[in-house]
Amino acid sequence: NAGVTQTPKFRVLKTGQSMTLLCAQDMNHEYMYWYRQDPGMGLRLIHYSVGEGTTAKGEVPDGYNVSRLKKQNFLLGLESAAPSQTSVYFCASSYPLGNRVRNIQYFGAGTRLSVL
């Protein structure tokens, strides 16, 4: 059982370049999330999705776009990368709130992104 898989694991971009991070989950979860993790700032929510075809903004959405065309996949796009987007990006998934396990989020291993 793979759980939540993120690709790529590492990436170096030049300022202005674009890229897409892929998140895939095999747990049939409804909800999916993208976070960024920076030293001293914890996990900050970028965008999230409560179901196929839906997306919503989180705490730090600027400079990022997302798409949830299939239930198992959640894509995070950077259209024009900036050095401020150097970070470690985590994807997570969970069951809906009505489920007894109540929003346990399962995380991928992360993508380390450097923007030069």
Added chain:
Amino acid sequence: QQQVKQSPQSLIVQKGGISIINCAYENTAFDYFPWYQQFPGKGPALLIAIRPDVSEKKEGRFTISFNKSAKQFSLHIMDSQPGDSATYFCAATYNTDKLIFGTGTRLQVFP
């Protein structure tokens, strides 16, 4: 009001000692408080969680203490081991789709 404040930022404990990490919140609507553990190079994983209708929850060496009136909760790791060295995040949520995370505590346990 949406913040969860976590302290300390880093913690060094000797093997066998007690590690204590504290979190505080303002929003009284929060009704679920999980702790996540993250090892280097890995994603966070749920460690233990508590609801505000109980004051303490224990799972093995890990205990959450919850003080509803003070709006504070803490993680205690008894008999700390080098394998417990990780970053710990507290979090909170209330009938929404999102978790609000603290800023994290890096724990190092030395033999």
